[in-house]
Amino acid sequence: MTTVSLKNVVKRYDKTEVVHGINLEIEDSEFIVLVGPSGCGKSTILRMVAGLEEISDGTIMFGDRIINNTSPKDRNVAMVFQNYALYPHMNVYQNMSFGLKMGKKSKKEIAKRVEKAAGILNIQNLFKRKPGQLSGGQRQRVAMGRAIVRNPDLFLFDEPLSNLDAKLRNKMRVEIKELHQRVKNTIIYVTHDQVEAMTLGDRIVVLRAGHIEQVGSAMELYRNPLNVFVAGFIGNPPMNLVNAQAVKEGGKIKICLSKNWLIEAPAGAISKLKPGQKLVVGLRPDDVILKGLENGSLDNAAQGVVEVIEPLGSEIHVHLNIDGVKITGKCEGSRDITAGERVTMACNMDKLHLFDAKTENVVK
Amino acid sequence: MTLKKALNRILYYCTIIIYVMTIVYPIFLMTVTSLKPTREIFKNPFGFPKGIYLDNYIHLIVKANFDVYFLNSILIVLISLLFIVMVSAPASFVFARYSSRWNTFFYIYFLAGLVIPIRLGTISLLKMFVGMGLNDNIVSLIIINIAVGIPLGVFILTDFIKMIPKDLFDAARLDGCSEPSVFMRVVLPLLMPAISALAIVIFIPIWNDFWFPLILIKSDSMKTIPLATALLFGQYRTNFGLVFAALSMASLPIVAFYLVFSKFFVKGLLHGAIKG
Numbered sequence: 001m002t003t004v005s006l007k008n009v010v011k012r013y014d015k016t017e018v019v020h021g022i023n024l025e026i027e028d029s030e031f032i033v034l035v036g037p038s039g040c041g042k043s044t045i046l047r048m049v050a051g052l053e054e055i056s057d058g059t060i061m062f063g064d065r066i067i068n069n070t071s072p073k074d075r076n077v078a079m080v081f082q083n084y085a086l087y088p089h090m091n092v093y094q095n096m097s098f099g100l101k102m103g104k105k106s107k108k109e110i111a112k113r114v115e116k117a118a119g120i121l122n123i124q125n126l127f128k129r130k131p132g133q134l135s136g137g138q139r140q141r142v143a144m145g146r147a148i149v150r151n152p153d154l155f156l157f158d159e160p161l162s163n164l165d166a167k168l169r170n171k172m173r174v175e176i177k178e179l180h181q182r183v184k185n186t187i188i189y190v191t192h193d194q195v196e197a198m199t200l201g202d203r204i205v206v207l208r209a210g211h212i213e214q215v216g217s218a219m220e221l222y223r224n225p226l227n228v229f230v231a232g233f234i235g236n237p238p239m240n241l242v243n244a245q246a247v248k249e250g251g252k253i254k255i256c257l258s259k260n261w262l263i264e265a266p267a268g269a270i271s272k273l274k275p276g277q278k279l280v281v282g283l284r285p286d287d288v289i290l291k292g293l294e295n296g297s298l299d300n301a302a303q304g305v306v307e308v309i310e311p312l313g314s315e316i317h318v319h320l321n322i323d324g325v326k327i328t329g330k331c332e333g334s335r336d337i338t339a340g341e342r343v344t345m346a347c348n349m350d351k352l353h354l355f356d357a358k359t360e361n362v363v364k
Numbered sequence: 365m366t367l368k369k370a371l372n373r374i375l376y377y378c379t380i381i382i383y384v385m386t387i388v389y390p391i392f393l394m395t396v397t398s399l400k401p402t403r404e405i406f407k408n409p410f411g412f413p414k415g416i417y418l419d420n421y422i423h424l425i426v427k428a429n430f431d432v433y434f435l436n437s438i439l440i441v442l443i444s445l446l447f448i449v450m451v452s453a454p455a456s457f458v459f460a461r462y463s464s465r466w467n468t469f470f471y472i473y474f475l476a477g478l479v480i481p482i483r484l485g486t487i488s489l490l491k492m493f494v495g496m497g498l499n500d501n502i503v504s505l506i507i508i509n510i511a512v513g514i515p516l517g518v519f520i521l522t523d524f525i526k527m528i529p530k531d532l533f534d535a536a537r538l539d540g541c542s543e544p545s546v547f548m549r550v551v552l553p554l555l556m557p558a559i560s561a562l563a564i565v566i567f568i569p570i571w572n573d574f575w576f577p578l579i580l581i582k583s584d585s586m587k588t589i590p591l592a593t594a595l596l597f598g599q600y601r602t603n604f605g606l607v608f609a610a611l612s613m614a615s616l617p618i619v620a621f622y623l624v625f626s627k628f629f630v631k632g633l634l635h636g637a638i639k640g
Contacts, residue, residue: 047534050534073539083529085535102541146539
């Protein structure tokens with residue numbers, strides 16, 4: 001177990017900079033998730049921590065030890081790869097014991113550790129099989145077993161679930177979380193899937209184009225996104241982001257979402273808004289209040305048409321068209337709602353997010 | 365079954381039978397002829413022998429020194445193959461794994477060997493080996509075979525190593541392997557199918573090589589099977605029983621070699637094909 005510090009870490013390929021001065025402190029035993037779209041640099045950062053990529057600038061520290069020039073084998077890290085990277089010519093036991101064998105551990109010690117790791121992952125019965133004879137989930141477990149046996153200071157996971165089907169992915173996600181609760185090692189986990197990020201990580205690092213956009217717990221990122229990117233990336237279905245403008249009406253600052261849709265500015269934001277300022281209004285589908293037409297007189301409400309419904313059992317995702325603005329909302333699964341129906345939509349004003357359209361940073 | 369389908373099937377089997385016959389019949393004829401005395405060969409060239417006549421083989425081994433030629437050929441092939449693999453496998457690892465300008469230059473330099481016919485250099489090679497005192501020695505043949513085989517080895521093995529997922533190398537490095545041990549413990553075992561394919565492709569031309577033994581070898585004790593077999597053809601008279609027995613003996617190692625290595629070769633191909 002160890003702490004990990006990244007200080008102004010930069011990665012360049014020739015003259016192209018892909019990671020721009022990352023600063024990050026990872027606590028001992030912390031499960032940290034790097035999340036972002038393809039090409040944001042998350043795997044590159046992970047590979048730099050592992051020592052598989054050289055860093056172009058900055059410092060990486062494990063505890064108080066600078067490991068910039070330490071070879072991968074001397075960093076005591078274990079990595080689970082996206083395609084598992086199991087050695088095809090070795091059976092499961094040999095795959096799991098390979099790292100220990102290279103570390104010149106005794107046969108007795110190797111057998112003990114492999115048995116223990118296999119017990120945790122319930123793969124003792126697979127020892128004699130080769131990777132080609134295993135299912136995706138079994139390979140995944142063996143890859144994790146290979147990492148566990150080495151008892152590393154740091155676990156690195158590089159999109160380990162992306163090759164699995166949805167059901168198995170959910171199951172393995174729980175197993176990874178259980179594993180962390182059991183072994184308590186520091187884990188850096190890379191994914192592009194925000195559900196994985198939110199369910200697994202103690203803290204989440206949202207990355208875009210080689211920059212950190214925000215660091216925080218899942219609920220912090222969900223409740224208080226600092227910019228439009230994080231707001232749109234975290235949450236499923238994603239937050240509704242509507243272009244709007246601050247206007248002055250009757251001496252009050254209001255927000256105009258469309259020609260016929262004007263809402264009050266949230267109390268906390270009034271002092272920060274200037275008339276004419278371009279905004280992006282963010283509203284989570286959970287905070288969309290859907291009413292029947294009879295409630296058309298609600299404050300800050302607007303009328304719209306249900307375009308598409310997605311019944312998911314316990315809830316229904318409702319896609320609305322309000323005066324040309326597309327909004328996704330949610331309602332209880334028991335509610336009788338159909339496409340083409342006219343409804344009234346109101347916003348939970350306490351949960352409204354306002355971003356400056358130019359800087360994309362939060363206003364409120 | 366419709367008439368058209370039946371005709372198609374008949375045509376299909378006829379084609380296969382004719383194809384198989386064109387391959388099997390010459391081998392059959394060679395083996396059968398080697399078991400006949402010369403007189404019977406001319407009397408009954410295509411039929412089965414009247415009895416098992418092994419004198420041709422006994423003559424080849426006891427009187428014509430074919431055991432020595434056989435051993436020479438085997439030594440040349442095995443040592444050549446060993447060196448070709450020993451040089452081309454690590455070289456291919458470097459070419460496939462690292463990218464630099466010099467790497468590309470050396471890769472092209474190696475591959476140039478594929479397009480330059482070695483026989484163009486026969487006189488120079490002869491002069492060189494005479495200068496080195498290696499003419500009339502199988503070492504000169506081994507050196508030539510290695511030089512000819514390495515470009516093909518590098519070409520085949522580099523492509524194969526490029527197909528191995530890079531994550532495997534990274535996993536090995538994290539597991540504590542240095543670059544040489546990544547090669548020895550991970551790459552080399554995975555290369556076995558490609559090495560088998562390479563061995564099969566290279567074995568036959570080395571075994572059958574007639575040109576360089578003819579140019580470089582004079583002593584009877586240094587001759588190879590193809591050279592010795594060619595010398596069985598007399599100017600006025602040829603003992604065809606001996607010739608066919610020599611040819612049968614010469615083809616045995618090729619068949620045995622193919623049977624042994626094709627197992628690895630096919631196993632490797634199927635491993636990739638059935639499950640990723």
